[in-house]
Amino acid sequence: MPATTWQKSSYCAQGEACVHISVTAETVLLSDSATPSPSAILTTTHPAFTALIRMLTK
Template identity: 60%
Template sequence: MPAYTWQKSSYCAQGESCVHVAATAETVHLTESGDPAQSILSTDRDTFGALLRALRENHD
């Protein structure tokens, strides 16, 4: 597996359940603190951007 530079979510509270994000030129990778080397979701930048926009629009 390539060595990614992971950034922890700013919404992460204390504890082990945090989302981490790493990006390359073409791809965004997501993982969680409990299993960072095994559970990696990858998507393209446009799809990730659409996800963030949808989350912001639907945030209460």
């Protein structure tokens, strides 16, 4: 996997349980700071991630 730039959720407090996101041209990567191993990275498509955000914000 190429080097990625991760952004922490703006809803994350100072604790250790934060969602991180990284966007590439083809995919959206999600990681939880409580489980930072590469095997715990969720990879999805842009349309699927958009659908998830729309569902969560209803």
